Amino acid sequence: MPRMPITITIILFFLIACIALPATVSGTATSNAQHWTIERIIHSPDADGAITVDVALPPGMIGGITEELPAGYAFLGSTHPSDQIRADGSKIHFAIIGEESITYRIRGEGETEIQGSILDLGAGTQSDIGTQQSPAPVAAMLGALSILAILIRRKE
């Protein structure tokens, strides 16, 4: 079987990465509750100005999340079961019963900094989800790994 040229390999790799990852990742926030790690990804606005927020949850989590939107932002909707969501002013409450992610959409003006808190029924605690920006989005990590692959190939 002929070997695939390295340039094609890299191009294919980036194509896969582009399909797998949203090109608009702008930041993440994490929380280490007693049992779980929660990751929030806030995407850049789409053509209509709507911002998609992905919250990744650990498997088997039962509890809840409250997301507090910044002033001037409105909740547009979510793919989460409708009977597990309550919008209460700027706060959006999500009941989590085994789901591994929540995706919701918001729209508004100004800085998109979302404050969150998590109810951990495993530990019986409620704690904040941080708002720090991600230092290394996954796409950038994959790019770096690809460059590393080229360098190794050249050495061979």
Add this chain to the structure above:
Amino acid sequence: MKQVFSILIVLILATGIIICPVQGSDDYSTEARQLLATGILDHLQGGGPGLVMLRDAATLYPDYPRLITDTAGTKFTFYRPVERVVVMHANAAESIIAIGGDDRIVGVGSTIKTNTLQFPGLSRLPDVGRWTEPDIEAILALNPDLILTYVTWPEPEKLERHLPSRIPVIRMEYYKVEVFREEIEKTGRIFSEEEHCADYLAWYDEYLAIVEDRIGSIPCEERVRVYAESGSGQSFGRRTYSEGTGLHDLLVAAGGVNVASGHTTGYADVENEWVMHQNPDVILIWSGKAGYKLGERNDIIQLYEEIMGTPGFGSIEAVKNDRVYIVTSGFAFGTGSPAALVQVAKWLYPDRFEEINTEEIHAEYLERFTRTGAEIREQGTFYYPDGREI
């Protein structure tokens, strides 16, 4: 180089898993999911059942939370199995024993307390007052997580009004045929005793099916005509039981036709002459005596002899043919009622139940679904005539 590519492929696959997560299993009970979600959302908004309840429900999910609608139509959410139950009436107590939940009863109504042979264990528990007059202080001292009482008694002004809202008051009858089976199923869920509940209901269904199978095809005009009563009337004549009473339901389920249907409803006094004019094939009498109370057999016999000796009653077919029967409340209603149903059906249609040993059915009930001792099985008078020497 191959190793590097392998690592990259693994990373790509791992990335795909993170971005496209699999949703939770569809096997989760929809009701439990909705109840738990509601509890969590209420809590996030500052209300709800409290963190302790939610944590228990999360641990037990999807078995919990559970929604129970009692016979009064009130809905209750249980986030965990009950542990400390107060039972106000004997019908509820015998039902809880039948499904194996009596180890969670911590307080009982006075009628249970005094019925030591039927409830040898429960009668030693603290008294919480009569089913019409609850002792609120005694109830609160037991710190119950559930109170079981009749649909109508005691009135909410005497019970719920004086209790904190965290203590649910479930109102169920456990003696009315039309709701009995459903109430037993709900009780099994309340006490998380589904397996024992299924055992009891299998027994219950078996005998109901036997009777229905043998009497279901009898045309109305060929059905046995029954006069049902409880002895002398309160103002005159005799006290008859018609539509809306447990005795009526029992005789109809056994294939009889109540001669009082269409004449009266519920409980009513009728003239002796009216009974004679009806000329029933069978007279069925209910008595609150005997049953689990030993030493009251003579009361039952006296009741029988009173009917047989009532002036003019000698012309009634039932008396002429010696077809006068007595059932006691400990036999005819509630968890033991399938044994009574077969017995009454056999009285009405002896040819169709010739090989059925009703005594064995009742003995099986006492053995499997009550906590009674040998003295009840050997000396208890649950119906009459029962073949025993006077």
